[in-house]
Amino acid sequence: MGSLSDAEKATLAEIAHRLKRKALEELAAVAKPDTLLAWYRKLIANKFDGSKFRKSSGRPRVDEETERLVVRMAKENPGWGYDRIVGAMAVFSPDGHHIVAASADHTARVFPFVTLPEVVKLLAK
Known part of the structure; x- marks a missing residue:
């Protein structure tokens, strides 16, 4: 057998x-x-491992339009931090752009010793 x-x-x-x-x-x-x-x-x-309900791991990606908006706001307001950008997007964005500070500061984990304005300069090159 x-x-x-x-x-x-x-x-x-x-x-x-x-x-x-x-x-x-x-x-x-x-x-x-x-x-x-x-x-x-x-x-x-x-x-009971929950695998039936898991679609993908982690937070969903931020769409490109929202990423561009975050970069633009960071360029135009170099003194702003991630939380301020997130707050401004919530207030001033009629398109319903929603982002969390964790997504806005994702680049800080990639470039841990670089400030947000410096990251924007690096991305613009």
Whole structure:
């Protein structure tokens, strides 16, 4: 007999869980009771790992138009920080541009020792 498929393992694991360890020790011929119960634990862990609901990891990317607007505001207002740009976008943007400070300061993580106006100069080159 060859190795079992995942579906066969899942079926055996369900049956093993219902039988409990004592009955399994008497009946198990395909695999050891510990193996069958381990398959069941893995089956349950996979069922509840949340992978069905995960679409992608991390925050969605900021669209290019919003990025350009952030860069333009930073160029026009070199003394402003990330929070001020985010606040200005919320107040002055009728197009519904929404951005968070974490997105606005993404470049700060890429260039940790460079200020926002300097990053804008680097990006403009």
